[in-house]
Amino acid sequence: MLDQPWLVVLVKSVIVLFVVVTTFAYSMLFERKIMGWMQLRPGPNRVGPWGLLQPAADAAKMLFKEDLTPETADPLIYRLAPFISLVCAMGAFAVIPFSESSAGLWGVANVNAGILVIFALTSIGVYGISLAGWSSGSKYPLLGAVRSTAQMISYELAMTLSVIGVLILAGTTSLAGIVHAQYKLWFIAPQIVGFIIYIITAVAETNRAPFDLVEAETELVGGFHTEYSGLRFGLFFIAEYLNMITVSCIATLLFLGGWNAPFGLTFIPGIVWFVLKVGLFIFMYIWLRTTLPRLRYDRLMNFGWKVLLPVATLNLMVTAAIVALMG
Amino acid sequence: MGFFGGVTALAKGFATTFQFAFRKKPTVQYPTVKKQHAPRFHGLHELRRYADGKERCIGCELCAIACPANAITVIGAENAPDDRRSPGERYAARYEIDELRCIFCGLCEEACPTDAIVLTPRFEMADYRRGSFIYSKDRLLVPPEAGVGTAPDERPGGIPADLGAVIEQKGTVDIAAGYGATHRGEILKTERRGLAG
Numbered sequence: 001m002l003d004q005p006w007l008v009v010l011v012k013s014v015i016v017l018f019v020v021v022t023t024f025a026y027s028m029l030f031e032r033k034i035m036g037w038m039q040l041r042p043g044p045n046r047v048g049p050w051g052l053l054q055p056a057a058d059a060a061k062m063l064f065k066e067d068l069t070p071e072t073a074d075p076l077i078y079r080l081a082p083f084i085s086l087v088c089a090m091g092a093f094a095v096i097p098f099s100e101s102s103a104g105l106w107g108v109a110n111v112n113a114g115i116l117v118i119f120a121l122t123s124i125g126v127y128g129i130s131l132a133g134w135s136s137g138s139k140y141p142l143l144g145a146v147r148s149t150a151q152m153i154s155y156e157l158a159m160t161l162s163v164i165g166v167l168i169l170a171g172t173t174s175l176a177g178i179v180h181a182q183y184k185l186w187f188i189a190p191q192i193v194g195f196i197i198y199i200i201t202a203v204a205e206t207n208r209a210p211f212d213l214v215e216a217e218t219e220l221v222g223g224f225h226t227e228y229s230g231l232r233f234g235l236f237f238i239a240e241y242l243n244m245i246t247v248s249c250i251a252t253l254l255f256l257g258g259w260n261a262p263f264g265l266t267f268i269p270g271i272v273w274f275v276l277k278v279g280l281f282i283f284m285y286i287w288l289r290t291t292l293p294r295l296r297y298d299r300l301m302n303f304g305w306k307v308l309l310p311v312a313t314l315n316l317m318v319t320a321a322i323v324a325l326m327g
Numbered sequence: 328m329g330f331f332g333g334v335t336a337l338a339k340g341f342a343t344t345f346q347f348a349f350r351k352k353p354t355v356q357y358p359t360v361k362k363q364h365a366p367r368f369h370g371l372h373e374l375r376r377y378a379d380g381k382e383r384c385i386g387c388e389l390c391a392i393a394c395p396a397n398a399i400t401v402i403g404a405e406n407a408p409d410d411r412r413s414p415g416e417r418y419a420a421r422y423e424i425d426e427l428r429c430i431f432c433g434l435c436e437e438a439c440p441t442d443a444i445v446l447t448p449r450f451e452m453a454d455y456r457r458g459s460f461i462y463s464k465d466r467l468l469v470p471p472e473a474g475v476g477t478a479p480d481e482r483p484g485g486i487p488a489d490l491g492a493v494i495e496q497k498g499t500v501d502i503a504a505g506y507g508a509t510h511r512g513e514i515l516k517t518e519r520r521g522l523a524g
Contacts, residue, residue, distance in 0.1 A: 034348065037347070037348040037349075038344045038345075038347050039347070040347060040350060040352050040353060040354075041354055042352050042354050042356075045356075287341060287344060287345070290344045291340045291341050291343075291344045292337075292340065
């Protein structure tokens with residue numbers, strides 16, 4: 001079944017997991033630093049030089065905090081929910097190709113329907129949030145969970161439609177194949193509308209500001225994770241960031257040409273380009289968060305159903321028509 | 328506001344936050360860097376001495392009466408002829424200020440006929456127990472080796488021109504000679520005992 005020895009897969013998985021978790025830790029620090037600067041603060045700078053050890057301090061704090069389960073909670077689901085979120089968020093990285101060399105793809109597995117696997121996994125990840133809110137046995141998490149379910153359904157439609165445009169152009173659902181199809185022209189150019197829709201829906205999918213109504217600390221205390229503490233809260237936190245990195249990776253692969261170098265700068269390895277592009281998206285996320293206030297819930301829904309969905313559908317139809325006419 | 332108006336507004340917002348990221352940060356890295364405060368800043372109290380080492384306080388209790396927060400307790404006593412603590416007839420046998428009750432208004436300073444009780448610019452008084460905030464004479468009185476203490480009027484006058492500017496300095500703040508230390512040497516922590524006992 002596997003096209004490579006299981007030991008190779010294991011080693012690759014461990015490496016990818018390590019890299020991804022480190023990326024999570026430092027993208028969190030990066031976010032706090034950038035946000036601090038944009039808010040005229042220096043950001044974390046006490047732990048280690050420039051606060052570089054802050055993630056370690058945060059991790060230690062999370063580990064040693066008390067793990068609470070409310071009396072009204074459904075204990076099994078309550079304890080399981082963070083793992084659903086985290087496993088789905090981590091699982092997505094199994095099929096993401098990070099770069100390519102003469103030896104083959106840099107990634108755990110090269111699945112010929114990679115994009116579908118990722119969408120399937122991230123969709124299951126929503127269950128983590130919904131179940132967490134539902135099983136907490138408390139009103140604010142429940143409201144957060146209801147919001148998350150509605151928000152995910154509304155925005156996932158537009159997101160998938162915006163991606164189908166790329167799939168039509170590439171003619172494949174393999175992520176590596178999509179990147180190969182962008183060797184000459186990145187899909188951001190013919191699919192600029194799809195790109196913009198993807199970016200907006202991706203922010204909503206990952207529950208990040210200004211679409212973070214699922215957490216909405218000003219209204220819902222902590223949203224779905226109000227009752228969570230300690231490591232279980234930490235798992236949700238990791239899952240949120242991993243999802244952010246995942247959607248950034250997908251945006252890079254689908255629209256920005258993956259590891260393809262721009263302007264013929266091929267002497268710089270592909271992995272560097274990939275990391276730079278993903279970093280650009282993560283910076284954009286942070287920039288969004290510091291700039292825009294949270295949307296009101298009805299406006300979020302209106303925007304999703306009445307603007308994004310029709311525009312995405314139109315974009316898909318036009319793309320399909322042009323591809324059909326051009327041959 | 329149409330579509331393009333909205334996009335322009337968004338672009339303006341993003342430009343604003345981006346520019347702010349490169350602005351100078353007004354943050355003062357407090358424990359390592361400290362800010363100059365006004366010379367008449369109302370901080371921790373101090374009981375002053377005369378040049379010959381005698382205590383200025385004559386135990387008149389006017390500060391305790393003036394105190395709007397009832398934070399000061401003074402119990403005066405007659406000076407023993409062979410061991411005179413103050414130049415007057417009486418001295419403060421006990422002098423305690425509850426710094427948790429104190430509102431740092433400075434009325435004790437105003438009320439004092441001998442300029443004995445003054446407020447210094449020291450403000451770092453954090454401690455772990457409530458009892459530690461009751462300062463008695465052993466912590467309020469200027470130690471003989473530290474001079475006589477500075478009257479508020481003798482501190483550098485006016486607000487310093489650089490007030491608000493950051494003074495790069497490791498360690499403790501240095502307002503003027505005699506007010507150098509936030510902690511001066513070993514400080515005896517005393518628990519509050521009943522005044523009668």
